Amino acid sequence: MTARSTTGPSPAPPPSQAASAAPGLFAAAPACPAEKIPVSVFATSAMASAAVAAEIAALIRERAAQGRQAVIGLATGSTPQGVYDELVRMHRRDGLSFRNVVTFNLDEYWPMPPGALQSYRRFMQEHLFDHVDIDPANTHVPDGTVPQDRVAQYCEDYERAIARHGGIDLQLLGIGRTGHVGFNEPGSPRDSRTRLITLDKVTRMDASSDFFGERHVPRRAITMGVGTILDAKRIIIMAFGEHKAQIVRRAVQGEVTPSIAASYLQQHTGQGGRGGAVRFVLDPAAAAELTRFKTPWLLGSVEQFGLKWDERLTRRAVIWLSRELGKPILKLVDEDYNEHGLQELLAARGGAYDINREVFRALSRTITGWPGGKPESAGGAGVPPEVAEPYGREGRATNQAHGRDGLATSAFPKRVVVFSPHPDDDVISMGGTLIRLCDQGHEVHVAYQTSGNIAVWDEAAVRHVDFVREFAAAFPQLGREFAEKLESGIEAFLARKSPGEPDTPELQRVKGLIRRTEARAAARYSGVRPERIHFLDLPFYETGRVKKKPIGEEDVRITMALLERVRPHQVYAAGDLSDPHGTHRVCLAAIIEAVHRLSTRDWMRDCVLWLYRGAWQEWGPEDIEMAVPLSPDEVRRKRIAIFKHESQKDYALFPGPNDPREFWQRAEDRNRATAALFDQLGLAEYEAIEGFVRWRAGMA
Secondary structure: OOOOOOOOOOOOOOHHHHHHOOOOOOOOOOOOOOOOOOHHHHHHHHHHHHHHHHHHHHHHHHHHOOOOEEEEEEEEOOOOOOHHHHHHHHHHHHHOOOOEEEEEEEEEEEEEOOOOOOOOHHHHHHHHHHHHHOOOEEOOOOOOOOOOOOOOHHHHHHHHHHHHOOOOEEEEEEOOOOOEEEEEOOOOOOOOOOEEEEEHHHHHHHHHOOOHHHHOOOOOOEEOOHHHHHOOOOEEOOOOOOHHHHHHHHHHHHHOEEHHHHHHHHHHOOOOOOOEEEEEOOOOOOOOOOOOOOOOHHHOOOOHHHOOHHHHHHHHHHHHHHHHOOOHHOOOHHHHOOOOOOOOHHHHHHOOOHHHHHHHHHHHEEOOOOOOOHHHHHHOOOHHHHHHOHHHHHHHHHHHHOOOOOOOOOOOOOEEEEEEEOOHHHHHHHHHHHHHHHOOOOEEEEEEEOOOHHOOOHHHHHHHHHHHHHHHHOHHHHHHHHHHHHHHHHHHHHOOOOOOOOOOOHHHHHHHHHHHHHHHHHHHHOOOOOOHHHEEEHHHHHOOOOOOOOOOOOHHHHHHHHHHHHHOOOOEEEEOOOOOOOHHHHHHHHHHHHHHOOOOOOHHHEEEEEOOOOOOOOOOOOOOOOOEEEEEEHHHHHHHHHHHOOOHHEEEOOOOOOOOHHHHHHHHHHHHHHHHHHOOOOOOOOOEEEEEEOOOOOOO
């Protein structure tokens, strides 16, 4: 596998920050003057979670040695889950005791019974409290069952309980897309205390997947106030993923404003120097919009951030300058560079003319109509774009250092595996390339990693059950008994099903079959032969709930078995890590682990793993290493392939945060926008472009 330990499309953290590890999180100075709150960026979310857990563990042990309690404020959701997993591991393997720990959670939906699937009390029990030796009496989560006429008094009592324990020593936070901390929505005052609050529409939309539809999300919640949070002696706020990058930038570098509650953290006056004792803990994707990562040249020499003007950084800077000025790359002049903070680049790499040509040629080399390589009969030697060295001298050096002679990858046709986390991600995100690979004669396999069964409306399942009943009536010798079982089991359950309740195994199976038949139809339409369509049904997904199990050994084993059977030259996988449900992230982790374990196989030596996006966001032109242009006809064919997924048409059950467009509309808009960007940069004008980034070790 051609996996390289080099910087991927997300910015790499400076060595001083990447190496930061608790209990030193609060020791480091702010990374740069632009950041009004100190920030630590870790290479992966797992490393970040481990560092935060170590900070918490150090506090617990320090207080235990002093014979004192450690009072910790906790958050819920997917972001801190890795911290809780690490704390449980430390309890079991390292003897970390929680007997001296008192916890206060930030918030809870109201009304909300503690045993409900979406209850934050239940979340904390399942992810932390039930697995450590904490005294249940010392765990405090706002009570979602308090009668409305007693809520105000209950909130005052919650504040008094915190004060009675001496205040919160360390508060753990996440950040919502509106910038809320806890449920302190836009407009929350700085001195607000624990209270009942009405949830913002964006917050309710973000939570809709947990409740199987926005209409089921409670409209109110009990939350600690901004003032309550700021009273904590130390605060760690965590954010992972591309979808958090914009709000992180505004909270860290923007002005303090009631419209972004997290910005109040700039005014924290607890322990520590500037910014109090607050620290953002991020992965590279969440840090991507901070100035020192996005445009470090605007802050002075890039060397202060551990960077150099290599071909990757040069490419990013030139594309930024071209877009900033609205000028094609080849029309940029020395004055443009000098007047926009890029004097150092000119000094390092020569004049504008040479830099422009270098970047323009590199971008041009990424564009290919032959994603699997061109056969000799078409004027090529079967060499695919992954050996086209899009980064010039550095690309050639990398290929030579790793002995890439192109002999194995020059095979034509190629064996290709396209992994699709959900049953429609393949055609949504890379449908045009999928069609192109099939049309050009490659042996294309599609592997659907999960059943996607939770993303089917109950009404769609009823329609299919009704079909079975009618089928049984028409052919009684084939299906009457089965139809009766469906009617007595599935329809009876649906008649009494409550919002957010997991489906029965029978109903999950029906919904899974719906997604499976749609996926098969879309793949066949795209040109994939029936025997090359694989349904992996990875076990981590099969919970019947939006929240999934962690990746397991069986998930990796199933993935390895398919790769061993096909022995592909190319693998395509979803790099859309902003997927709000986390399925894409887990599916990619299974693939990467399988690739790692198979790395010694001969056939893996020249196998290339490409990452696609499209369902939630798109790669930027500075990241793309293979750009596959689509003709108007191919855009139409891709749309029809997406339409084969009828259960996801018109309005998907889980459309994602704040984007009312259907998935086919998102895909077309993004593909056309990528083509428009390439055109603006001065390259050829295409109808649409699907972009890919080559996976390298350490990227995910």
